[in-house]
Amino acid sequence: MSFETVIGLEIHAELDTKSKLFCSCPTEFGANPNENTCPICLGIPGTLPALNAKAVTLVVKAGLILNCEINKESHMDRKNYFYPDLPKAYQITQYYTPVCKGGYVDIEAAGVSRRIRLNRIHMEEDAGKLIHLEADGVSLIDYNRAGIPLIEIVTEPDLRSPEEAVAFLIALKSMLEYGEISDCRMEQGSLRCDANISLRKKGQNALNTRVELKNLNSFKELKKALEYEEKRQKKLYTLKEEDKIVQETRRWEAVKEETIPMRSKEDADDYRYFPDPDLGPIIINDTLIREIKKNLPEMPVIRKKRFRELYGLKNKDIDIIVGYKALSEYYEALVSCGAEPKVGAKWILGSILKLLNEKGLKAEQIPIPPEELGKLIEIIEEGKISITAGQEVFSEMFRTGKDAENIIKEKGLSQISNRLELERIINSVLSNNPQSLSDYAAGKKQAAVFLMGQIMKASKGRANPQLANEILDERLKKGLL
Amino acid sequence: MNPLEMTAFEIRREIIEKQFSAKEVITTFLERIYEKEPLIGGFLTLCREEALARAERIDKKISRNEQVGSLAGVPIAIKDNICTDGIRTTCASKMLHDFIPPYDATAVKKLKEADGIIIGKTNMDEFAAAVVSAGMAPIALDSDAGGSMRQPASFCDVVSLKPTYGLVSRFGLIALSSSMDRIGPVAGNIKDCVITLEAMQGEDRLDSTSVRHSIKEDYMSTIENGIKGMRIAVPDGETAFSLKSCIEKFKEMGASVEDISFPMTEEALSAYYIISSAEAASNLGRFDGIKYGYRAEDFRSVDELIERSRSEGFGEEIKKKIILGTLVLSSKYYDAYYNKAQKLRRKIKEQFLRVFEDYDLVLSPVSPVLSDIYTASIHLTGVPALSMPWIESRIIGPHYGEGKIFKAAYALEQELKEGNKNEL
């Protein structure tokens, strides 16, 4: 029997605001436990929330970027439940009226383009974090994250494979980054993804029982977890044991590479949602929408098209460069410093990505300013140093932050293009290798390649290869005469 | 010169004119409290040291001829559900027996900025009024958290105002029913009520329900303008004996008083109970024994810690409210109760406000059932209402109609002061 996989995603992204959603505490990552708290985000009796206007602007921006309809009037609701990481015993979220309705993201996976519809985008506050010290038998609470502004983006069940789910998340992440809505750092939890997955017979319209997957903290985990769950469910359908597929939440265990049940639908809380009486309606007028629209940054799709037309890059290369906002900005800066577009791309895709990966750095952390790399490229193009030497200079720049000229000077790497100096080196190589000379004379043209290698070695790679080759050629021919 | 026999307005004046010092005022009131407190039990916490220290600071200001605020040296009692920085705030509940807020409620902060002196925290329910009535403080801040159905002031010989919802910031008022809770002044006379309200009203960026309708009105400058031409409505059939003389006085002073038929029903009571319970159930969730307040001693899990702390820490009445509130918000009953109550609330608001298109003020009825319906309606609609000691009724105004209420109440107060209060 042929099955179809049905996947929907729920993505939480931390909004890129300076302060929390309802108080003025900072949102920066890495503070000491409970350092970023105040009576409001701790839910001390008597305190009240006051909505961060910047957060509202960012949600509207996200909605416009993701083709949503913006609700002119929306409300914040309370989601009531007890948990020690939730200071007020309710989360302020949007249940009845989200800021954004509908919307879509176009994706491409396995060569197929598809439009994935969104259900909604709403705004809500994050909860704190529990730290269990098993050995001491105590639990500690860090409320730094309590009140951090989030958006939840909910898709329709439009995704048909784990690959599509990953392609969607990559596209969405890149759009949120380009829109400066979220910094989307999955490893810091500022982008989190839950997935709903079910299987059905090909051609069937109705949806079967779905399972919710949690703890999918990277693209890799998302793909693996969905593949695992797809396989698990397929097996149960094949064995006619589909009654074992129940509506439940399962947790992806990255180490064991399996999903395990967390809670069933019966255990689900009744959250008793109701409009938060402490917060008035959120009114979004046309002026605000116009203002945000006017200042929308260039989105990845548009930038890709522009890079293709303006710089003549290959699609595969564009996908990588534009895939990271900071990388594409670095590229443009490099080109505007005078680097030839294709040469610039080669540097980015080669040396830069390699070293970023090696050092575990992000695209926004490239330690060489683009104008400095531009200078290095210029020096190489002018033939002042060899490409090999250029690589060495680059690594040194990356490591120390020094500029190219200084490194070349310090290391004596500048290319030898002086004819007299080259002749001197070549003469000494030839006199040290009489055998090669006779080989060449005997018709073994290979000997020239060997001699060229010796010349480069003797010059510590600094010999201008073109000129050296020219001189060697002359000398060999002379020798023959 | 006895501050105990003076209004707050007079106390401030005499302090500025150096007839007595702020410190003497505080000492005098503290003595009064020590004398009366065993009979009344109005205070949960006294702020003797803090009050004396603040009084000294104000005396210093005066001795240096510096400007002082509108409540300079006036002792003020604060209800114990309003947060005071560093001073125990318990809501008279076991749950918060040891809670010391790290901040001042905005209303308290503003009273302090006006150089008022916090003298103590009063017990819940009617005690704010009792404390003023017993002369233990000329002014108190009251809040019928959750909109209690009682009308304390009318029993205690004092004036008490419930201001328009949103006029005084709720920031720092320990929430019970967020859409109804209000802080208001209690005083021995109308003008003291006015200066207290003027000192604490206005926009607060920490309370979103206040920001939206921020006004800053000076009631005092118009309070003596009289009520000539004012249109006052009296609900049909409620020209009770106790209201009769009051109505006569209003007429004598040039107001028109008319009977109106008012479409108020007992539905208002249901809507009020449902909404206030729902909000209370949610607001009281944070008292879980984790971060502050009462924590059960014996528990084996987090769930048990929360369950036991709440079972042992809350009183019976509150538990009933939480249970009702939880029910009406549950997904199964949300539409039938909570949603329906909100629709009713909108309807009641429309009806109520329509009356104010034709009338400046409404006198609330006296009979118990109707009176309760009016109280519920005042809570649901957020209109201001003032209780006076000499009439059983309350004077109700439109939103932000405090100015009109004060004019009428002051006129009546002057009339009655000149004549014999007992004639009513």
Ligand SMILES: [Zn+2]
């Ligand atoms: Zn905070």
